[in-house]
Amino acid sequence: MPNIVLFSGSSHQDLSQRVADRLGLDLGKVVTKKFSNQETSVEIGESVRGEDVYIVQSGCGEINDNLMELLIMINACKIASSSRVTAVIPCFPYARQDKKDKSRAPISAKLVANMLSVAGADHIITMDLHASQIQGFFDIPVDNLYAEPAVLQWIKENIMDWRNCVIVSPDAGGAKRVTSIADRLNVEFALIHKERKKANEVDRMVLVGDVTDRVAILVDDMADTCGTVCFAADKLVSAGATKVYAILTHGIFSGPAISRINNAAFEAVVVTNTIPQEEKMKHCPKIQVIDISMILAEAIRRTHNGESVSYLFSHVPL
Numbered sequence: 001m002p003n004i005v006l007f008s009g010s011s012h013q014d015l016s017q018r019v020a021d022r023l024g025l026d027l028g029k030v031v032t033k034k035f036s037n038q039e040t041s042v043e044i045g046e047s048v049r050g051e052d053v054y055i056v057q058s059g060c061g062e063i064n065d066n067l068m069e070l071l072i073m074i075n076a077c078k079i080a081s082s083s084r085v086t087a088v089i090p091c092f093p094y095a096r097q098d099k100k101d102k103s104r105a106p107i108s109a110k111l112v113a114n115m116l117s118v119a120g121a122d123h124i125i126t127m128d129l130h131a132s133q134i135q136g137f138f139d140i141p142v143d144n145l146y147a148e149p150a151v152l153q154w155i156k157e158n159i160m161d162w163r164n165c166v167i168v169s170p171d172a173g174g175a176k177r178v179t180s181i182a183d184r185l186n187v188e189f190a191l192i193h194k195e196r197k198k199a200n201e202v203d204r205m206v207l208v209g210d211v212t213d214r215v216a217i218l219v220d221d222m223a224d225t226c227g228t229v230c231f232a233a234d235k236l237v238s239a240g241a242t243k244v245y246a247i248l249t250h251g252i253f254s255g256p257a258i259s260r261i262n263n264a265a266f267e268a269v270v271v272t273n274t275i276p277q278e279e280k281m282k283h284c285p286k287i288q289v290i291d292i293s294m295i296l297a298e299a300i301r302r303t304h305n306g307e308s309v310s311y312l313f314s315h316v317p318l
Helices: 013-023 063-078 108-119 132-137 148-158 172-185 227-238 257-263 278-283 293-305
Strands: 004-008 030-034 040-044 052-056 084-089 123-127 142-145 165-169 188-198 201-208 215-223 243-251 268-272 287-290
Touching: 004 013, 004 293, 013 052, 013 293, 030 063, 040 063, 052 063, 052 293, 063 084, 063 108, 084 293, 108 132, 123 293, 132 142, 142 293, 148 172, 148 243, 148 268, 148 287, 165 172, 172 188, 172 215, 188 227, 201 227, 215 227, 227 243, 227 257, 257 278, 278 287
Parallel strands: 004 052, 052 084, 084 123, 123 142, 165 188, 165 215, 215 243, 243 268, 268 287
Antiparallel strands: 030 040, 188 201
16 A cells, blocks of 8 residues: 555554554654653654654553553644644543533543644544543544454354353443444343442442343453452342353553452453553463454554545454
């Protein structure tokens, strides 16, 4: 493809390389380092004048450093006369701070959106936003891709008894996502209503729906400390589910998450590689990974060629 340059930030080199291989491109030369006072330094090592630039940087690891690095890379390309800069952010940082749910709370996702726009981004490609209204925080086009087609493919290929399963949402917020998957598999769905006393701590759970003698598949967009999904798994087992799987788009797995998963009643915890999982997989044999690099690569190819991206909402590119 002419006039396209793909750069990788330092947050997820493996995913960037997979996307580049899929597109038949070499990753652009860029050197990112830190000065001794921890300021981020970026050097773009090739000409981007008049080029269509894509920068792959996920919101994971050292989130603030990686976000700053992305902003600097966007700005470096913009002032080097690139024709268009697209930020490819598989896991959008600060996406959970998307509304003012108590007095004096910041809407940090809007702040991140403003920062990306001011840095010079012309277009954003992201995946499974925590709240789809975040697209409205931008005045530039945002393509919010879905992992759902890849999830459906994984369920059909890996769960023998999938026609007799129940898709379960661990909270009311994910009901729409779960009903969509249940409809496309033509199976039933259930919901777990949870009451929180304070953030990251669940007080009690109520299961709405029947999972007796069935395979239960918990579906959510992200799991951080995994308190909710592990609590939900125990609830499903006690309600009579034969097996419990969890399928999560963004496996953040911070704090006690890994030990909780190891102790919980999961057959498998399936995540996508929007966040690097190699280290966590060494400590937790239950974690399995769905590769979504081909979805991002196809979105980049279609965007570059001016084609529709909506095909990707319901199909996995071959």
